[in-house]
Amino acid sequence: MQPTNWNDLxxxxxxxxxxxxxxxxRLLAVDDTTVARRLAALQASIGARLCQRLADGTLQLTRAxxxxxxxxxxxxxxxxxxxxxxxxxxxxxxxxxxxxAVPIVVNHLLVPAAxxxxxxxxxxxxxxxxEARDLSLTRREADLALRLARPRSGGARVTxxxxxxxxxxxxxxxxxxxxxxxxxxxxxx
Numbered sequence: 001m002q003p004t005n006w007n008d009l010x011x012x013x014x015x016x017x018x019x020x021x022x023x024x025x026r027l028l029a030v031d032d033t034t035v036a037r038r039l040a041a042l043q044a045s046i047g048a049r050l051c052q053r054l055a056d057g058t059l060q061l062t063r064a065x066x067x068x069x070x071x072x073x074x075x076x077x078x079x080x081x082x083x084x085x086x087x088x089x090x091x092x093x094x095x096x097x098x099x100x101a102v103p104i105v106v107n108h109l110l111v112p113a114a115x116x117x118x119x120x121x122x123x124x125x126x127x128x129x130x131e132a133r134d135l136s137l138t139r140r141e142a143d144l145a146l147r148l149a150r151p152r153s154g155g156a157r158v159t160x161x162x163x164x165x166x167x168x169x170x171x172x173x174x175x176x177x178x179x180x181x182x183x184x185x186x187x188x189x
Contacts, residue, residue, distance in 0.1 A: 008042040009072035011035050012061075015051055016069045019058045042068075094123035101146035106130035110146070 014024035014035065025032040043050050050065035061069055101110060106128050114126055134151070135141035137158050145151070151160050 002045040004045045005041065006075060008038045008045070009068070009075060011038040012042055012050055012065065012069055013072050013076060015039060015059050016061050016065070019060070021059070092123060093121040096125040096127060097144060098127040098129060098142045099144045099146070100129040100131050100135045100142040102132055102148060103130040105146050105148075 010028065011024065014027040015021070018024040018027050021032040021035045024035045028035065039050065046064070046068065048064040048068075049062055050068055051059045051061050054060055099110060107130065110128050114128065118124060118126060129135060129142060134147060135145060137143070137145055137151070146163070148166065151158055
């Protein structure tokens with residue numbers, strides 16, 4: 001007796017449910033000859049006849065076939081539970097991500113948003129680095145950087161895209177003259 005190929009149990013279940021090779025083939029999205037071949041291989045490996053053809057041409061599971069189908073249904077349920085338990089496991093967000101930005105962005109945008117992000121992704125470790133200087137992404141000083149200007153270094157190794165606009169305005173007391181004491185940064189006003 002050969003070891004049972006548990007994948008062939010799907011064919012037995014389909015025959016039991018469809019009651020014909022053609023119906024089983026439709027259930028499994030294969031050819032009916034594939035169903036017949038896999039069923040024959042399963043019967044050979046188990047060493048017992050698992051189904052019989054009735055006078056009307058339909059297939060009926062034998063006692064051995066019914067016992068094998070019960071085990072196959074249990075295996076099918078277990079595989080379904082395994083799929084459900086592991087579905088998306090590799091796509092779960094996890095690990096440590098170091099994010100850098102200027103202090104005002106970290107303090108007023110990232111820190112307030114962090115609890116909601118971490119609640120949605122409990123396996124994520126977030127390191128926020130409030131730094132006025134640009135940390136290097138290519139030297140792995142940070143994984144993500146929110147910057148006020150497009151990066152000047154990194155080339156094709158750095159993917160950059162605009163994620164928003166930051167609007168600035170200058171305010172002064174009405175008694176303040178724009179020319180008097182404005183300094184070089186405001187000479188263009």
